[in-house]
Amino acid sequence: MKQNPGDNKCVAYVAAKITGVAVNEFESFANTDPPYTDGQLFKFLAMNNFVPMLCIPGGKRINGDDIFELEIKLENMKAVLITENKQGGSHLIYWDGEKVYDPDPMRGENTSLSSYRILRWTPIIRIS
Numbered sequence: 001m002k003q004n005p006g007d008n009k010c011v012a013y014v015a016a017k018i019t020g021v022a023v024n025e026f027e028s029f030a031n032t033d034p035p036y037t038d039g040q041l042f043k044f045l046a047m048n049n050f051v052p053m054l055c056i057p058g059g060k061r062i063n064g065d066d067i068f069e070l071e072i073k074l075e076n077m078k079a080v081l082i083t084e085n086k087q088g089g090s091h092l093i094y095w096d097g098e099k100v101y102d103p104d105p106m107r108g109e110n111t112s113l114s115s116y117r118i119l120r121w122t123p124i125i126r127i128s
Helices: 010-019 023-030 038-047
Strands: 050-052 065-068 078-084 090-095 118-126
Touching: 010 023, 010 038, 010 078, 010 090, 023 038, 038 050
Parallel strands: none
Antiparallel strands: 050 118, 078 090, 078 118
């Protein structure tokens, strides 16, 4: 699924990819014209059993100081990422832990995560 160039629907396409529903289901839920907001995305994800999370595994003291060394493992991590697009604006992509899903029709299917300038990322988990 790819959005049409310039339609500002990347949020709808990412929401559909994560939840497994049709793009128009998110659009009906949002009930506004794009671009869509983070609030609309996360409310829709929550209604479909996906929630954002903050993953900070435990740390350890180093030489008795209150300094913590954190190791964040990205195995099985899924995330929505806000990236910078070619025009300097923001664009939403989804990373399933292995593969990037980018609704931008100008990007290929096998684009590496390292080729993006990530502005913000939010890990997500599925709940039952």
